[in-house]
Amino acid sequence: MRFAAFLALAPLLVAAVAQPATGTVAVAMVGDQIEAREPASPVELAPRACRTNGCKCVKGLPQGRYCGNCVLTKDFKTWVISSKRVNDHVFECNPQGGCCTYGYAKDCGGAKARCG
Template structure:
């Protein structure tokens, strides 16, 4: 299933998320406020990212739901 990201490597590639988010999986096109993307550095709209509350980030790579209106914003266990 495309939602099973826990078996995929999450690459620490220098991406960064805005701080203060609930930890979870955010698509690159996920908007979390007044036009603010969850991923602020090295954002790729079709990739899924793990964001931590402190702004930490890693990149899971392409996910089929990312880049679309149905893109996930914080899915999966914290």
Template sequence: MRLIAILSFVSIAAAAALEGASAAQLAEGISIVPETRDIAARDALAELEQRACDYNGCKCVTGLEPGVYCGSCGWGDDQWVVIKKRVYNHAYQCAKNGNCCDYGYRKDCSVVGKPCPS
């Protein structure tokens, strides 16, 4: 951080010498510490947007532990976790009673078995 401050001051001094202003006058307008508004803008970008879960008529098997499952998840020997309106690379919120909603495409759902009930 000190090196950056020194380099900034040297750059300002060089610019001041060329333009006739003092380095101190130019340095007043430069802040090395981020402004509060800059930090707030950065933090706002880090927040995740909530995804809507589409109640499109999908159904999950009943008796499943409530949670989010991929359409590529199997249940038992010959059944899928999502038994109606299943898309293999979509994520679904499944309820114990079989109710379901579709979060849409999820990258890791393209890998068979992720996330699936154990």
């Protein structure tokens, strides 16, 4: 049954191959034909310092950024940030249990929080 449906649709699939629009020409550009343009306007990003606030992470975690509402998957009871934890803040943890905070992050505190 499925094979028969495929055979019925095969001519339509062949006809649906992408073709360039009428009147357009594709040209391969060589180095001296490339037009120099101004760069796009820069995006203003403000770097944030990771401040030491006395927080602590669970030892043995891989280096990374963790939201305050992250828990370990082995038991779903142990918080990744074991001291000075704030649910909607993002923290940087190291394998030795060291920690610093970047402060508030809008993706922290919910189900889609970054956890490593």
